[in-house]
Amino acid sequence: MTNHVELRSDTFTKPTPEMLQAMFKARVGDDVFGEDESINMLEAYTAEMFGMEAAVFCPSGTMTNQIAINVHTQPGEEVICEQGAHVYFYEAGGIARLSGCQARTVVGTRGQIFPEQIAPLINPEDVHRPRTSLVCLENTCNRGGGSTYAMDNMRAIRSLCDERNLKLHLDGARIFNAMVANHENPKDYGNIFHSISICLSKGLGAPVGSILLGSKAFIHEARRARKAFGGGMRQAGFLAAAGLYALQNHVERLEEDHVKARKLADVLENISWVKAVMPVETNIVIFEVTENHPSSHWAEVLRKAGINVSCPSANSIRMVTHLDITDNDIDRTIAAIAAL
Secondary structure (H helix, E strand, O other): OOOOEEOOOHHHOOOOHHHHHHHHOOOOOOHHHOOOHHHHHHHHHHHHHHOOOEEEEEOOHHHHHHHHHHHHOOOOOEEEEEOOOHHHHOOOOHHHHHHOOEEEEEOOEOOEOOHHHHHHHOOOOOOOOOOEEEEEEEOOEOOOOOEOOOHHHHHHHHHHHHHOOOEEEEEEOOHHHHHHHHOOOHHHHHHHOOEEEEEOOOOOOOOOOEEEEEOHHHHHHHHHHHHHOOOOOOOOHHHHHHHHHHHHHOOOOHHHHHHHHHHHHHHHOOOOOEEEEOOOOOOEEEEEEOOOOOHHHHHHHHHHOOEEOEEEEOOEEEEEOOOOOOHHHHHHHHHHHHOO
């Protein structure tokens, strides 16, 4: 498998030699005691970047999302999100398991939801109904083919949340892809959301880690939840140093991944066994295959040709470009597809 082109996910990235050097040089301590210098630097750097008061470093984006839900809600309350949102679809029932809440899902447009869809789902104050307390958005939208929210839509959702006394959380696992694609400022996001989760281990190329951002009071409670969820780490500054290097060196290069994804999509548009290709905005390419064979068939054929892809559904295939995908890898993938 080492010679395969790895397009299953941008989580397969390996640290660059420069990132490894930054990790080797990390100054570490015990983070549970707040004494890991590299983690403290990363948290301060990220909070400043987004214009938010504080941040906490965690092992994964699933943990940062579930901590945010846990802090923003009380057991028995309801969380509104899109039906394919990562917090609902891919986090092992964490909303119910960890926070005792239930999800109210919305059928979105390529993973995105809008104020006019959210408003009717906010429960009235009624002892028979769960209290609606939180709205979760995802940007970019994974199952929406890496689609990105318009800033005006996110602002409108925040206005609705303010009117109805709800909190607004962003699963920003690939937020930097959205910002690079749309030429956005991270502080604009900090002004909209009560909390933001960002991943360092996807297109940015760090091996492990996510950051949760919010107010000082929110992050204080988030640290308690992190400890309860088993996320308190000790000399994790070696990982934080990789994340800090990624933020300082790998953000702008994400556009290279977007260009490669668009190149793949352009080719797929003209392949006989491809039925439709989602519009490509960032680094995710999702396409539907014809009824002749399930997506698992084509994934296996591609695997044998040296190309690893994933299947989000029985009739769709996903390819994700990232730091370790070269121009030669894209050419090799295109040749393999064309040969089928």
